[in-house]
Amino acid sequence: MVAAITFSGVSRHFGDVRAVDGVDLEIGSGEFFALLGPSGSGKTTCLRLIAGFEQPTRGTISIFGQDATSAPPYRRPVNTVFQDYALFPHLNVRDNVAYGLMVRGDAKAPRRTAADEALALVALDGFGDRKPSALSGGQRQRVALARALVMQPKVLLLDEPLGALDLKLREQMQGELKTLQRRLGIAFVFVTHDQGEALSMADRVAVFNDGRIQQVGSPEEVYDRPQTPFVADFVGASNILPADMVEAIIGKRASASLRPEAITFSDGPLQGVVESHAFLGSAIRIEVMCNGQIIKVLVPKSGVVPVMGETVKLGWPAGALHIMDSTDG
Amino acid sequence: MHSKAPLGLKIAAIGGLLFLHVPILLIFVYAFTTEDKSYQWPPPGYTLQWFEVTWNRPDVWQALGLSLRVACVSTVIAIVLGTLCAAAVARSKFFGRETISLLVILPIALPGIITGISLRSAFNIADIPFSTWTIILGHATFCIVVVYNNAVARFRRTSSSLIEASMDLGATYWQTLRFVIMPNMATAILAGGMLAFALSFDEVIVTTFTAGQQQTLPIWMLEELVRPRQRPVTNVVAMVVVLVTFLPILGAYYLTRGTETVAGQGK
Amino acid sequence: MAEAPRSPLSDMLWRRPNLLLLLLVTPPLLWLGIVYLGSLFALLAQSFFSIDEFSGLINYEFTLKTYGELFRASNFDILLRTIAMASAVTVGAAIVAFPIAYYAARYATGKWKAVFYLGVMLPLWSSYLVKVYSWKLILAKEGILNWLFETLHLSWVLDAYLSIPGIGGNSLSVSWTGTFLVFLYVWLPFMILPIQAALERVPPSMLEASGDLGARPGQTLRHVILPLALPGIIAGSIFTFSLTMGDYIIPQIVGTSARMIGQAVYQFQGTAGNIPLAAAFAVVPIVVMGIYLTLAKRAGAFDAL
Numbered sequence: 071m072v073a074a075i076t077f078s079g080v081s082r083h084f085g086d087v088r089a090v091d092g093v094d095l096e097i098g099s100g101e102f103f104a105l106l107g108p109s110g111s112g113k114t115t116c117l118r119l120i121a122g123f124e125q126p127t128r129g130t131i132s133i134f135g136q137d138a139t140s141a142p143p144y145r146r147p148v149n150t151v152f153q154d155y156a157l158f159p160h161l162n163v164r165d166n167v168a169y170g171l172m173v174r175g176d177a178k179a180p181r182r183t184a185a186d187e188a189l190a191l192v193a194l195d196g197f198g199d200r201k202p203s204a205l206s207g208g209q210r211q212r213v214a215l216a217r218a219l220v221m222q223p224k225v226l227l228l229d230e231p232l233g234a235l236d237l238k239l240r241e242q243m244q245g246e247l248k249t250l251q252r253r254l255g256i257a258f259v260f261v262t263h264d265q266g267e268a269l270s271m272a273d274r275v276a277v278f279n280d281g282r283i284q285q286v287g288s289p290e291e292v293y294d295r296p297q298t299p300f301v302a303d304f305v306g307a308s309n310i311l312p313a314d315m316v317e318a319i320i321g322k323r324a325s326a327s328l329r330p331e332a333i334t335f336s337d338g339p340l341q342g343v344v345e346s347h348a349f350l351g352s353a354i355r356i357e358v359m360c361n362g363q364i365i366k367v368l369v370p371k372s373g374v375v376p377v378m379g380e381t382v383k384l385g386w387p388a389g390a391l392h393i394m395d396s397t398d399g
Numbered sequence: 400m401h402s403k404a405p406l407g408l409k410i411a412a413i414g415g416l417l418f419l420h421v422p423i424l425l426i427f428v429y430a431f432t433t434e435d436k437s438y439q440w441p442p443p444g445y446t447l448q449w450f451e452v453t454w455n456r457p458d459v460w461q462a463l464g465l466s467l468r469v470a471c472v473s474t475v476i477a478i479v480l481g482t483l484c485a486a487a488v489a490r491s492k493f494f495g496r497e498t499i500s501l502l503v504i505l506p507i508a509l510p511g512i513i514t515g516i517s518l519r520s521a522f523n524i525a526d527i528p529f530s531t532w533t534i535i536l537g538h539a540t541f542c543i544v545v546v547y548n549n550a551v552a553r554f555r556r557t558s559s560s561l562i563e564a565s566m567d568l569g570a571t572y573w574q575t576l577r578f579v580i581m582p583n584m585a586t587a588i589l590a591g592g593m594l595a596f597a598l599s600f601d602e603v604i605v606t607t608f609t610a611g612q613q614q615t616l617p618i619w620m621l622e623e624l625v626r627p628r629q630r631p632v633t634n635v636v637a638m639v640v641v642l643v644t645f646l647p648i649l650g651a652y653y654l655t656r657g658t659e660t661v662a663g664q665g666k
Numbered sequence: 667m668a669e670a671p672r673s674p675l676s677d678m679l680w681r682r683p684n685l686l687l688l689l690l691v692t693p694p695l696l697w698l699g700i701v702y703l704g705s706l707f708a709l710l711a712q713s714f715f716s717i718d719e720f721s722g723l724i725n726y727e728f729t730l731k732t733y734g735e736l737f738r739a740s741n742f743d744i745l746l747r748t749i750a751m752a753s754a755v756t757v758g759a760a761i762v763a764f765p766i767a768y769y770a771a772r773y774a775t776g777k778w779k780a781v782f783y784l785g786v787m788l789p790l791w792s793s794y795l796v797k798v799y800s801w802k803l804i805l806a807k808e809g810i811l812n813w814l815f816e817t818l819h820l821s822w823v824l825d826a827y828l829s830i831p832g833i834g835g836n837s838l839s840v841s842w843t844g845t846f847l848v849f850l851y852v853w854l855p856f857m858i859l860p861i862q863a864a865l866e867r868v869p870p871s872m873l874e875a876s877g878d879l880g881a882r883p884g885q886t887l888r889h890v891i892l893p894l895a896l897p898g899i900i901a902g903s904i905f906t907f908s909l910t911m912g913d914y915i916i917p918q919i920v921g922t923s924a925r926m927i928g929q930a931v932y933q934f935q936g937t938a939g940n941i942p943l944a945a946a947f948a949v950v951p952i953v954v955m956g957i958y959l960t961l962a963k964r965a966g967a968f969d970a971l
Contacts, residue, residue: 123563125681142680143566156564160582170568173578222570404773405883412769415762416782417852419789422800425810429803438806440813480694487690499691502698508904509955510912512928513709513948514702516935520712521705540702543694571676594791601793604915617795624799624919637796638722648791652784 072135074099074225074257075120080129081281082115089115090126091281097225097259099134102251104268105261107278108304116278117227117261121150134224150217150227153234155210155234157202163189163213164198170221191250208239219254226251230258232267244271265305269293276303292336294329295392302327302394309333309365311391315340319391320389327392330355330368335376338385340365344376423641430634438630449631458638462619469531469615470599473538477595480539481546482588489554506541511604514541519608529611537609538602542595549591549655550584557583590654593647600644616640710952724941732942736950741930745950748927751842752910755849756903762850763857763902764895770858771865786862790855796915801848805839805920810836835922845921849910856909857902864898865891900962907958911951914941927951 077095081088090112095197097103105113118124119131130139138146146212147343149170157166166171176184189195192212211231218226231247232240248271251258262268268275269289276286277300285297296302299310309328310317316326319339331353342360354375356367365384368373376382404412430449432442453459484503506514518537528534561583565575603617610618616636624631679686715724716731735741770782789797804811815824826836828841835841868891876886914928925933927947935944 121563121567123567138683141576142677143563144569144571145677148567150564150567152560152564154558154560156558156560158561158564169565169570169578173565173568173570173574217568376413406768408765408769408773411765412782415766415854415858416785418762418851419785422804422851423789423792423796425803426796426800437808438803439808440810462792476858480697483690484694487687499695502703503694506698506702508908509706509952510908510928512912512914512931513706513952516931516944516948517702517705517709520708520941521701524708535702540698543698566680571673572679573673573676585913597791601791601795603795604913617793620795621915624795624802637793640793640796644792645788648788649784652787 071099073132074101074134075098075259076132076135077116077119078130078132080116080119080126080131082112082119082124083127090111090119092386093129093281093283095276095283095286097257099224099257100255101273102248102258102273103260104272104275105259106263106265106268106275107280108263111278112281113261113263113276113278114229115281117150117229117259118160120225120259121227122146147224148227149221149223149225150229150389151211151214151218151231153229153231155202155214156219157210157213159202161202162198163194163200163202163205166202166213167198167217167220169217184220185216188216189368191219193246207234208243211235211243215250217261223256225257225259228258230261230263232262232264240267247271269305275305277304279304296327296394298394299325299327300321302392307366312363315361315363316391316393320393322393326393328365328386328390330366332386332390333365333367333384334386335367335369335374337383338383340384342382342384344378344380344382347375347378360385411607426634426637426641430631430638432631432634435629435631436445449629449635452629453632458614458619459616459632462614462616465531465534465613466600466616469534469538472535472594473542473599474592476535476539477542477546478592481543481591481595482550482584484543485547485550485554489551503544503547507544511602512608515605515608518605522609529609529613531613532612533609534606534613534615537605538599541602542599543606545595545598546588546591549594550589553584553587553666586654587626588649593651593654597644597647601640667815709945710718710949711945712941713949715942717940717942721940732946735943741947744925744927744930744947745937747924748911749954751846751849751926752907754846755853755910756906758846758850759854759857759906760861760899760903763854763861764899767858767861767895767898768865768891771862786855790859794852795915797852798848798919801844802839802919805837805844805847807837807839809839837892839920840922842922845917846915848920849906849913852916853906853909856905857899859900861898864895864901868894883914904955904959904962908951908955911954 073096075095075097077093080090080093080095082090085186089110093112093116105116107113115124119126120133120139121317122141122145126139130137133139133146158169161169163184164182167188168176168181171181171184186195186198189197192215192257194209194212194216197205202213205213207221210259211234211336215231228247232243235243243268247258247260260271269292272289274286275290275292277284279300284316285292285301287295291306292301296305296308302308302310305331309330311326311328311384313323313325317323340360341367342358345357345359345364348355348357352366353368354373356369356375358367428442429438431445431447432439433444433446434442435449446465481503484499488499515537518540519535522529522533557580561579562575565579566572570578601617603615603621606615606618607621614622619638620633620636620640623630627633712724713732714727714730715726718725736745745952747865766782766786770779770786774782803809806812812821812824815821824838827843828837833842833846835844838844838847865886872890872894873886876890877883881889900910911926912928912931914926914932927950932948933944934940934947
């Protein structure tokens with residue numbers, strides 16, 4: 071099956087700055103795909119390259135097999151939900167949603183119907199006559215969503231869509247977006263710096279750093295089997311064990327990642343002194359100093375909690391220690 | 400922040416405001432005086448006769464007509480060029496940006512006499528005879544900055560993602576211009592235009608150098624100041640001028656009120 | 667998604683954003699560059715020529731003789747006089763403008779904010795000539811100011827003042843004081859606005875902090891408010907200084923027969939036909955303003971504009 075989006079050796083330079091540096095990517099036609107990374111990692115630029123707001127300095131971009139590298143945004147079967155929603159202030163909600171239809175020449179009545187249907191899809195029935203300035207952040211976001219979806223794009227792009235919402239609303243929207251995507255069956259590509267969000271929503275995640283993709287995989291793969299220290303550190307709060315420590319444990323020099331929740335206070339290869347406790351609500355994070363390195367351990371609230379200053383041994387199940395071959399990141 | 404102001408400050412501030420307005424209001428009073436040979440105060444009597452006299456003076460009407468024509472055309476030119484410049488400067492950071500900003504401001508920053516003389520010598524060198532068009536050329540030049548300031552301020556406030564959103568939804572550049580950019584810019588450009596109109600209508604310094612034999616209303620008034628014919632007529636005309644320019648300024652204020660950039664703040 | 671309407675020009679502009687920029691910027695640049703800059707340089711070039719005293723014709727040879735003429739006593743007086751007036755007007759305007767700007771920035775709310783705003787805007791954009799004319803009425807011998815002094819039985823004060831040489835005269839309207847007052851009046855709004863803008867940028871928490879640390883209102887004014895308002899004052903002074911230096915109408919209508927730079931320029935390029943000298947005079951304000959603007963930029967005044 072033809073991939074929805076294909077990047078081949080795509081680079082985007084701004085003078086000396088390489089915002090995107092040699093990226094290859096394939097996004098499937100029904101995937102919920104996340105571009106994850108810190109600020110400046112190139113993920114937003116990649117999204118803009120798909121949308122057409124930037125042109126690549128090198129490489130090609132295809133959408134469903136057709137070369138779109140030099141196509142302007144209005145010729146791509148792709149629509150965007152902007153980070154600041156970008157609702158037209160001088161139009162009411164219905165006219166905002168119907169804008170794309172108006173611009174391509176649809177008649178007034180079918181436009182109105184389609185816009186109202188799109189608003190119903192995002193649970194904003196009856197909001198058609200209001201102005202964007204009268205809406206809350208969450209409502210504006212839904213309008214932006216409706217406006218993009220009414221165009222029936224083949225790929226929907228979302229630029230940090232949930233960043234401006236408070237926690238409760240964010241979690242609610244995460245669920246709604248996921249349901250929406252399943253229902254529509256089209257590819258959703260969204261940019262986020264929040265690894266928790268990426269892991270909970272996406273089918274696959276691409277982790278970006280410094281303009282390059284460090285790893286692409288399912289949330290489980292990226293979390294349990296990070297390929298580089300950067301990924302291990304950025305996705306979930308992992309312990310990264312230095313080469314010396316790893317050599318003492320398994321006899322090979324490499325860096326390795328160990329998830330805090332996989333460690334138990336049982337007989338194991340590491341020994342150290344408890345330095346601090348942090349109460350996280352449903353769990354407790356304990357920091358243990360082993361051979362000059364702080365190891366973080368996450369235990370459930372009901373579990374055994376050693377006291378400060380106590381000497382403990384740290385153990386883990388086989389396979390929890392993940393060796394990372396590459397050392398860049 | 401908005402605590403009680405010290406009384407002295409309040410008096411000084413309001414006094415200052417009055418200082419700005421009372422002289423002009425005095426002219427209104429003088430327009431009704433019966434005394435026509437001097438500026439006697441208090442006026443010996445009040446009359447409406449000077450209004451009729453002014454109405455019947457053909458030179459006043461001619462000057463007024465010329466001023467209106469010049470103001471209209473200069474405003475249109477200033478709107479077009481000022482908006483183009485503002486669009487270019489606000490859109491992108493290109494290397495000549497600061498130079499352009501400086502260039503646009505220059506005609507109003509340098510003393511009017513310099514602008515006036517420069518234009519006059521340019522016309523002489525190019526052998527262009529003085530006409531309504533030379534007046535318009537001069538006015539448009541310094542009216543550009545007025546529209547420019549208003550347009551730039553509004554462009555800066557308009558997020559660039561609006562243009563991207565429009566194109567993302569399928570609109571070409573022209574459609575985006577028509578459906579998104581223009582509606583958002585309209586009030587700012589209009590406000591700038593109104594201020595440009597007021598500026599052109601009142602201008603005298605540059606105009607004396609570019610008008611040749613013609614008289615705009617301010618030039619007419621200057622003549623009357625130096626060689627008074629009928630003083631009260633001058634007062635009536637002055638009153639009319641104040642009222643005529645009062646309207647565009649008020650209009651520009653209401654058009655941009657409530658937005659961050661109220662028109663006229665940067666002259 | 668349906669195809670967007672055919673628009674090859676739009677496509678091309680998207681592909682080449684610099685082309686769009688060029689199109690936007692060329693018409694105004696042509697106008698300003700050719701019409702304005704061109705004529706400005708033409709004028710300034712003339713200051714390097716000289717006039718032949720006998721024939722009255724312009725000698726198109728490069729020379730600094732015309733600039734030398736500026737240092738002749740009568741001409742130099744004009745320069746000094748003008749700069750002195752510009753300085754006096756600037757200082758006076760700053761003093762009068764400050765309370766207005768301060769009140770408008772810190773204390774005016776709601777309706778009063780609009781009152782102050784329009785109260786400064788309307789005179790700013792009103793006809794320059796009408797404003798000058800109104801003062802001719804006020805300062806006239808039979809006008810309101812004299813009448814006020816008489817009614818208050820203070821005419822002797824006025825007469826004493828008018829007999830001071832230099833700034834006095836036969837009546838206010840033919841004295842330097844009169845000229846000073848008119849300049850002050852006409853340029854006042856130009857001083858108020860930048861000061862107000864600068865003061866509005868002062869966060870109220872800064873004033874509260876000053877009070878919290880023990881400063882009395884007068885000290886807060888001197889040590890916190892004035893320094894922060896300074897860029898605004900400098901910005902305003904750019905206008906008052908520059909506009910006063912080039913003005914030729916106000917001193918002609920209200921003032922003595924001693925000339926200022928503007929009048930000199932006007933006179934020399936007019937019937938005297940001595941364009942080089944007129945140009946040389948015109949260069950002086952440009953140079954002075956150039957220096958002033960550079961200093962002002964360093965003091966951060968441009969942010970307050």
